[in-house]
Amino acid sequence: MSGILEKTELTFQQLGASSEAEVDRLFAEIEEFLESEQIGDRETFRVLWASDKKGVLTKIRNNWLRAAPPSTRRWIGPRLEKLTHSVAFKLKTYVERQVEGEGSGERVDLSLPGVIRSVGSHHLIRQVFQEIEGIFFSIGFSVVEGPEIETPYYNFEALNIPEFHPVRDDMDTFYLDLPKDAKTPLLLRTHTSPMQIRTMEKQKPPVRVIVPGKVYRRDNPDATHSFAFHQIEGLAVDTDITFCDFTGTIEYFVKQFFGPSVKTRFRPSYFPFTEPSVEFDVSCPFCGGTGTSAGGGTCSKCKGAAWIELFGAGMVDPAVYGFVNYDAKKVSGFAFGIGIDRLAMLKYGIDDIQVFFQNDVRFLRQFP
Amino acid sequence: MKVVYNGLKDFVDVTASPQEVASRLALSGTNIAGVEIGPHGPVIDAEVSSNRPDCLGHYGIAREVGAIYKLPLKHVSPKPAESAAKTSDAVKVEIQAPELCGRFTARVIRNVKIQPSPKWLKDRLEASGVASISNVVDISNYVMLELGHPLHTFDYDKVRDHKIVVRRAKQNEKMRTLDGMERQFDSNLCMISDGDGSRAIGIGGIMGGVETEISFSTKNVLIECAWFEPVAIRRAARFLKLHTEASTRFGRGADPEMAELASRRAAELILQLAGGELLSGVVDVYPGKRAPKKIRVTRAEILRVMGTDVPDKQIEASLSALGFAPVRIDQNRGAEGSLLAAWECTQPSWRAEVEREIDLIEEIARIYGLDKFPPRLPAARQGAARLPHYEAETRLRERLIGLGYREILTIPHVAEERDALFRPSGVSPARLSNPLSEEVNVLRATGIVTMAAALEWNLNHGQRNARLFEIGRHYRLNGSESAETRVLTIGATGEAREKGLYDAARDFSFADLKGDLDSIGELAGGFHWDDGGADWLHAARRSSVKLNSVISSEARNLSSLGVAGQLARRVAEKLKLRQDVFLAELELDPVYAAMRAAKEARRYEPLPRFPSVERDFSLLLADGTKFSDVTKTIQSLGIKEISAVEATDLFRGKNVPAGKYSLLVRVTFQSREATLTEAQIGDYSRKIISALEKHLGAQLRAS
Incomplete structure (x- = not known):
């Protein structure tokens, strides 16, 4: 085997090699010899292979590569490079093998952190949006978006909320300052519901959409109020949609979002654009619907009520169909509006809605 | 509406506990804020929705309780003793504005003794959260809480000519109301006036005037119990910014038939507590009297909307208890549960909002119990679609997050002055006509303004290193039309790499910004960096950013996607940002389009077989x-x-x-x-x- 070492003392011409196949054979011999090297003294290995003056690598470079005519040289370069890598790897692993063998030497401190490449994060509200969109998408709801600056027609009138309707008092509205010749006033939508109208105007039944987006109400900001917040609207209209389909859909969503053990409850309520209208409650997922926290006190999430009011919904009021040229005698459907911020606060124990909008990196980091 | 549990018992013999009653009410449509055990017994705090003015009195709530528990409602039929003298000789009523005032009843009681109310009345008012004033005034409040219908009492002797004229207000007419405020009106308001009609003595359905107010020296009382048009009342209350118990009830729609009854009930109580002599009969001007509407409901429609059947007996019992007097009218009348079953109902005067079959179905369903309709998941009949830019936006967002940027969400309301720092010239801002304050009076014309604020917040809270992005919109006006544009906004400050065990710190630089943006550009066929950029950016470190695909196409003169660079020092100074800040904003729709195009155009390139x-x-x-x-x-x-x-x-x-x-x-x-x-x-x-x-x-x- 040592014969190969002697060959590195000679040039290719002296070895009589003139084809690529012969070059290949020589390098194969060298590689084989390298592989057969037993674990021994690292320094001996280094001197034999990698010493600058007399190492095998140096000899190959001088005797084989440099002395070769250009036509042969291009066969040698890449093969020498590969061999160099193999030698370097063997040298490096000498240390590791010794550690394995002798149980001593420099060991990494596992309690030290690794190199952390800083990555960013989705905003928590976005994460909740994505989760809810995914749940509804999985049961056939398409996603649509709409303008935040709306006309009173879409935000109110077509949703069966005429001017001076008492419900308008609960939705204090921002208006834009427009030139005097403006044809219609413009407002910031107070809910994502205008997209019910816009969707039905464009599309005949069956309709099954959700609408994520920002909405605005002119409330003074505090820990539970923000004059901008987020909603997901839902709308399903078809020739055979009933109240049972509605409650089933909502129940499916809630069990996906809060877990299969939550119970649901629908209470009759009132919205001008749904009839029957409901408020939708879930059994408090934090105390298991007992109203009592694990420690024995009153559950802080549901305040002992055992139920948490989640959002309003209902069967689409037939009057709404009149605005979009649907035949109320043939179609029926349901609509809902989920407040995202409140849901996120509830699920993640956030007690101040303002943190969503301050964007303090210490907050953002908490939800990678 | 504070529902005094014992007050409820005046009208229905309910034996269930207040908590139980509250919970059943909640499940049948009366939202309950809570139940308190007050000094005068249990009180249920009911949040009555705006479509149910009939529940703004104990009588109406008792009707609900009766329907839920299948208990009879005890009807109110006061029979106060009347004297020989006729009311119609003592007071005249003229309604000049029947479109605003549909009914006006008047009764007169002579020789009353105005004095403090007895304890039971004070207690009952206190339990409902109403302050006691004097017996006669308290009675009108009490009857309103009892029957849900507002009343007003005048000092009869102060009403000129003992004549009431109901008319529209004169433009800019003024009057001092009971709360001591001098108020001014417009001609949409309904005024109660006296004598020849020249003097206003009350705002119809909202609040009385001081000049005819009951005082402790009042001898003779005129009881007004009227009905006012709801939309006009809501408009008036908003115009006056004056929302009273009366305006709430009339504004949502009081029961016109209740007016005379409530007046009689008040008379009965006044005789009882203040003595005096009730003149006989009532002056009742009722131009707005309407025949009750007939509404049909069919089993077929119940099934179509609700998806599950409700037994005949349930339907009939619920509708009867709520006052709809259902009558089976179909051919199969004898057959219980017939699919052809139809009922004709009569709209009660206190439920003006129930006009259609769907309204009756809601009544049936809510009393029957919404939990009786079994949930099921409807089958999807078509595929669902994501937003058209869903994939592009998701890839963009994930790439930014991989590059170390944190997503933020902001409120677009900003101060005009701030917005102007970054607003391109010639752009009209979307100003609000009713902002909450001058700090938030305009919608941002660029995402930069809120991004700068987010960086400012972090620097002010000791967070020196931040890399943030927002995918949102900016808002502008084109004439009187609004324009919302999807934009990506990027902000970075501090260290690109923080000092750690293995690496030295390195400050974020223009090159970081350019490299990060080019990583996005890679998805969209590449970005082209050109001289230019906004004047709020550092003159030596700013750029406009364009799409390569645009540069190489016919549309090369198209405006850029946006700008990127270091914030100019003078602007940073103004915002008190005391370290270098890098900002960029790109319009997203063209980026998304380019991403889609680049994706479609991408083809595999065989890997080279020869070394490089x-x-x-x-x-x-x-x-x-x-x-x-x-x-x-x-x-x-x-x-x-x-x-x-x-x-x-x-x-x-x-x-x-x-x-x-x-x-x-x-x-x-x-x-x-x-x-x-x-x-x-x-x-x-x-x-x-x-x-x-x-x-x-x-x-x-x-x-």
């Missing part, structure tokens, strides 16, 4: 010579084996003469046909050097 060779060229270049000059010069040689030209090192000073800089350029050669020979590489290298020397005056440095 790199050569480094250390160049000395004159300041002002750009890297792009170098690449263009090299590319102009047309050597197709050149696969990449990269800058790998750049420095000035030391051995480099002034006015020059040293640039290390690495050229990669790659042939698809064969392994390149030394001779070929040497030949290419010589050509590159001579071209750089000739065209750029570059000198090759000895390395």
Whole structure:
């Protein structure tokens, strides 16, 4: 085997090699010899292979590569490079093998952190949006978006909320300052519901959409109020949609979002654009619907009520169909509006809605 | 509405506990805020929705309780003793505005004794959260809480000519109301006036005037119990910014039939508590009397909307208890549960909002119990679609997050003055006509303004390193139309890499911003960086950003996607941002379109079978010579084996003469046909050097 070492003392011409196949054979011999090297003294290995003056690598470079005519040289370069890598790897692993063998030497401190490449994060509200969109998408709801600056027609009138309707008092509205010749006033939508109208105007039944987006109400900001917040609207209209389909859909969503053990409850309520209208409650997922926290006190999430009011919904009021040229005698459907911020606060124990909008990196980091 | 549990018992013999009653009410449509055990017994706090004015009194709530528990409602039929003298001789009523006032009843009681109320009345009012004033005034409040219908009492002797005229207000007419405020009206308001109608003595349905107010010296009382048009009342209350118990009830729609009854009930109580003599009969002007509506409901429709049947008995019992007097009218009348079953109902005067079949179905369902309708998941009949830009936006967001940016969400309301710092000239801002304050009076014209605020917040809270992005909209006006544009906004400040165990710290620089944006550009066929950029950016470190696909197309003159760069120091100063801040904003719709196009155009390129060779060229270049000059010069040689030209090192000073800089350029050669020979590489290298020397005056440095 040592014969190969002697060959590195000679040039290719002296070895009589003139084809690529012969070059290949020589390098194969060298590689084989390298592989057969037993674990021994690292320094001996280094001197034999990698010493600058007399190492095998140096000899190959001088005797084989440099002395070769250009036509042969291009066969040698890449093969020498590969061999160099193999030698370097063997040298490096000498240390590791010794550690394995002798149980001593420099060991990494596992309690030290690794190199952390800083990555960013989705905003928590976005994460909740994505989760809810995914749940509804999985049961056939398409996603649509709409303008935040709306006309009173879409935000109110077509949703069966005429001017001076008492419900308008609960939705204090921002208006834009427009030139005097403006044809219609413009407002910031107070809910994502205008997209019910816009969707039905464009599309005949069956309709099954959700609408994520920002909405605005002119409330003074505090820990539970923000004059901008987020909603997901839902709308399903078809020739055979009933109240049972509605409650089933909502129940499916809630069990996906809060877990299969939550119970649901629908209470009759009132919205001008749904009839029957409901408020939708879930059994408090934090105390298991007992109203009592694990420690024995009153559950802080549901305040002992055992139920948490989640959002309003209902069967689409037939009057709404009149605005979009649907035949109320043939179609029926349901609509809902989920407040995202409140849901996120509830699920993640956030007690101040303002943190969503301050964007303090210490907050953002908490939800990678 | 504070529902006094014992008050409820006046009208229905309910035996369930207050908590139980509250919970059943909640499940049948009366929202309950809570139940309190007050000093005068249990009180249920009911949040009555705006469509149910009939529940703004104990009588109405009792009707609900009766329907839920199937208990009879005890009807109210006061029979106060009347004297021989006729009311119609003592008071005259004229309604000049029947479109505003549909009914006006008047009764007169002489020789009353105004005094404090007895304890039971005070207690009952206190339990409902109403302050006690005097017996007669308290009675009108009490009857309102009991029957849900507002009343007003006048000092009869102060009403001129003992005549009431109900009319529209004169434009700018003034009157002092009971709360002591001088108020001014417009002609949409309904006024109660006296005598010849020239003097206003009350705002119809909202609040009385001071001049005819009951006082402790009042001897004779005039009881007004009327009905006012709801929309006019709501409009008036909003116009006056005056929302009272009366305006709430009339505004939502009081029961016109209740007016006379409530007046009689008040008379009965006044006689009982203040004595006196009730004149006989009532003056009742009722131009708004309407015949009750007939409404049909069918089993077929119940099934179509609700999806599950409700038994006949349930339907009939619920509708009867709520006052709808259902009558079976179909051919199969005898057959219980017939699919053809239909009922004709009569709309009760207190439920004006129930007009349609769907309204009756809701009544049936809510009393029957919504939990009796079994949930099921409807089958989807068509595929669902994501937003058209869903995939592009998701990839963009994930790439940014991979690059270390945190997503933020902001409120677009900002101060006009702030917005103007970043607003391009010629852009009209979307101002609010009713902002909450001057700090939030305009919708942002760029995402930059809120991004800067987010960085400012972090710096002010000790967070010096931040890399943030927002995918949102900016808002502008085009004439009187609004324009919302999807934008990506990026903000970065502090260290690009923080000092740690293994690495040294490095500040975020323009090059970081450019590299990060180009990583996005890679998804969209590349970005082109051009001179320009906004004037709020640092003049030496700013750029406009365009799409490569646009640059190379006919549309090359299209405006840029946006701008990127370092915030100008003078603006940073103004915002008190005391470290370098980098900002960018790009319009997203063209980026998304380019991403889609780039994705569609992408094709596999076979991996090279031959090794590539790199050569480094250390160049000395004159300041002002750009890297792009170098690449263009090299590319102009047309050597197709050149696969990449990269800058790998750049420095000035030391051995480099002034006015020059040293640039290390690495050229990669790659042939698809064969392994390149030394001779070929040497030949290419010589050509590159001579071209750089000739065209750029570059000198090759000895390395």
